Amino acid sequence: MTREAVARREPGGSVQPGGVVRPAAVDRPLRPRTGRIVHAAIVYGLLLVLTAFILLPIGWMVTAALKPDTAIIFTFPPEFVPTEFFHWQTFADALFDEDEPYLRYVANTTFLILVNMTFAVVSNSLIAYAFARLRFRGRDRLFAVVIATMLLPAPVLLIPQFLLFFQIGWYNTYLPLTIPTLAGNAFFIFLLRQYMRTIPRELDEAARMDGAGHWTIYRRIILPLTAPALTVVAVFTFLGVWNDFFGPLLYLSDGDLYTVPVALATQVSRVGTEWNKLMAANLIAVVPPLVLYFVAQKQLIGGIASVGLKG
């Protein structure tokens, strides 16, 4: 095997002893077998400690949520794995609670997600299409404006936007949490435009020969071929809306309209909280992003990594 071929199998290529290809004569005396085993043991040991740091809190939360009201939540020593109690009723209690029905908050948040996902996919792809495929005066300057809006400081927009929505009667409705999505998001526009530019122009031109206009080309050719990038947009929108706290906190005052994070924040601020129910509600807030993460890990990690590389 050539050195290049070996090297290509080593995309990690950083400070890994034994991983980097070296002439065997140099390698053997410097890196004996035991050294490699010790190295692997240290790496795995550290990673296991970190994994415990991540998983034990989640385990504690599950254990607490599965306890009935009568059981002690704060045991000594703490319990990180449910052994004694499997009181699934706590979740039902949280979902159908009379004063704080989490089922309603989940439904509200789901509604916002569906609307925002649709808006984000449609509007960002339309905008990106114009920047990727249409020829018009000032295109590059306008695209620079798109990028510049990423730098606009959110805090200074906060108060005038709030006043604007308040004065046009949008306060305590879902309009401030959905309509602005139609205006597109600079990062999504950038991502989709870059992706669309990789689609061969011959496809457009063939369609144009057959008499297709821009709408048809967008709808029939570009949109289907952009599906992988649109998935990234949908996944990020899902996470963003499900986890959004500031927007709903600002614009919703009616408890019936609350989303899951706002409901959680209100519940935790009350005195005499039932901890098992709070942890069950918290798990309800945590499970959908987790499921999405395991289903769409490739899109999520790929999206985040591409931000890092391009930034």
Next chain:
Amino acid sequence: MAGTVTGARRRRLGLRGDERAALLFLLPWLVGLVAFLLVPLVWGIWISLTDEQIVKVGEFVGLGNYQEILTDDPLFQQALGVTLRWIVLTTPLFMVTGLALALLLNQRLPGMFVFRTILFVPSVLSGVAVAVLWIVLLNGDLGAVNQLLRVVGVADPPNWLRDPGWAMPAVAVMGLWGIGGSAIIWLAGLQNIPPHLYEAAAIDGAGEWAKFRNITIPMLSATMFFVLINLLVDALLVFAPIFIVSGGTQTGGPANSLLFLMYYIYRKALVEGDLGYAAALAWILTVVGATIVWLAFRFERRVYYQAGAEG
């Protein structure tokens, strides 16, 4: 000459085919740009020069708000101090731990995918859910963290979020729980380093430390800068954990030890209803942020290594 230009411009005033399409495709973005960004931006400057309240329209007060903030507002001093202290405390901590974790995950050993998946989990969860979980875990008397500390022999563990001296480290622990998020960006940077650089260094007899110091660090300078800017921007926007920790009270954490600038703006605007004052605070926050980012850019110019020239 001038005549030709005017003539050409006049001829080009009519919309060509692509330009009409572009206008339609970009319409939502253009409307949003004006309605949700440009108008609020200008309006925000105006509001900051008035004593606008939620309950009454403001009157022009000139630079009165700014003057009061900068000369006669102990809470602003406190909020600025808290935010800067957070930056000094957590930026190096999060940078080093994020990179260290990425180096671990970059090892060519079996099972790394599993660790990477688990360690990224907290990054997809809502900030509210994470904060709710950790205020329970960090409860001074009964929380799992202090129970464990007592087991290992710490007789008098800190009262974390109730103690002005320990509240910020406690929030930093919540941040560390999500360190997988920046580790993914570091990892993408590490995997972009061409392996032949390490091979060449190995042939020259470089040790692991020399390779890390002379190849990994310089080749990561773009990633490092990106992570740094992200951390600085996040530091200016810390909100959800403080809201949860403060539990609906007027203060930001015990003795205002967690009164971050963003939280202070929120309190001024929506709890006290002092919109003009809050708008001025937002502009000052922006100036603080711009200064910090500008300093980071100046620092970067000194350490930045052009990866393109070598790779």
